[in-house]
Amino acid sequence: MPELPEVETIRRYLNLSIVNERIQKLEVLWAGSVVKAEPADVYNLKNQKINSIARKGKYLLFQLEDFDMVVHLRMTGQIYLNPQNPLEDHIRWVLYLQNGDKLYYRDVRKFGRLFLALKSQGARLSGLDKLGPEPWEITLEYWQDKLKSNRSIKLLLLDQRVISGIGNIYADEALFLAKIHPETKGKDLSSKQAAELLVAVRTVLDLGMRFGGTSFRDYVSGDGKKGNMQEKLLVYQKDGQLCPRCTKHIEKIKVGGRSSHFCPICQLKPRR
Ligand SMILES: [Zn+2]
The missing domain is CATH 3.20.190.10 (MutM-like, N-terminal)
Structure with missing residues (x-):
């Protein structure tokens, strides 16, 4: 999508x-x-x-x-x-x-x-x-307030009323950059993690635009050309491949019905 x-x-x-x-x-x-x-x-x-x-x-x-x-x-x-x-x-x-x-x-x-x-x-x-605000319009105060939730951070990122524009690809990439496990509850993120995640979200979206978007199957850019971001992805659909940071294998799990790709070492599962 x-x-x-x-x-x-x-x-x-x-x-x-x-x-x-x-x-x-x-x-x-x-x-x-x-x-x-x-x-x-x-x-x-x-x-x-x-x-x-x-x-x-x-x-x-x-x-x-x-x-x-x-x-x-x-x-x-x-x-x-x-x-x-x-x-x-x-x-x-x-x-x-x-x-x-x-x-x-x-x-x-x-x-x-x-x-x-x-x-x-x-x-x-x-x-x-x-729709919620664009990722670049969000203040840290708004973001921390929205994260006070029992829902997993993966689902909060996908919730268009919280933050608009993110889907499965960029959610997984941002969580990897910020070293946050997708099942972590919003309320369990520290304020430092929340701030780092917001930076990571903006970083992956900026990168996606710089490379003209991600084309796996259907996406074309209006002039019929495919994007190149799929070549820059670090974890999305990389399950079984080596993590670019620690060389463990990337795993895939379902979080709230959505497939999520992450590194089990770089993105430690929250303890509780
Ligand atoms: Zn790793």
């Missing part, structure tokens, strides 16, 4: 490519991919200018003159601007621009959604308004 660095990479590409362009039409090929709030509808979009493309957490927000178009890629959503090779299957919608550009949305599993609402109402319709 695309996480913050992947969605931000797409946003940056689209921001350079299609901002200030006007929409010709939105063609919907699978109706289930679009959620509308009346009176906003697909036919309203003709001649609308794309004023900007923002991101919050894992959501993309196309700010049009009179409407919001919010896109969440979920599991397998992909965005292609003017693909060089024709896309043959799993296309759910196509945004045609007046300059001839075509923005394709492809989604094999069909979990992704496009939310269409009047201007400033897209956040509520899409659930974007429920």
Whole structure:
């Protein structure tokens, strides 16, 4: 699933490519991919200018003159601007621009959604308004307060209401950097550990953006290219391989149903 660095990479590409362009039409090929709030509808979009493309957490927000178009890629959503090779299957919608550009949305599993609402109402319709702060907006005070919880730190990192944008890949990488076992309860982290974890989160997300995101299967960056972050990962999906720090083997366990990769020596299990 695309996480913050992947969605931000797409946003940056689209921001350079299609901002200030006007929409010709939105063609919907699978109706289930679009959620509308009346009176906003697909036919309203003709001649609308794309004023900007923002991101919050894992959501993309196309700010049009009179409407919001919010896109969440979920599991397998992909965005292609003017693909060089024709896309043959799993296309759910196509945004045609007046300059001839075509923005394709492809989604094999069909979990992704496009939310269409009047201007400033897209956040509520899409659930974007429920998101916690971005990792760079968080104060240490807020962070320590949110960690006062019986839930495991792994699940707290994945909770989009606590901190937005982190998924399984970057959660595992951040916990490894901060030397914290994924099953550690939030309330058992020292203030030093909490501070180090916040730094680690920002570090892995920055790295992810620098390398254009992580591409295991589905993610592409808008121009059809894959990212390179998968080559920089230290523990995610490395179970059975040697820890880059201590040379023990990386293990995989389930934490709250989510697979978690960690080093049993560098990330000691909390004693209790
Ligand atoms: Zn280790």
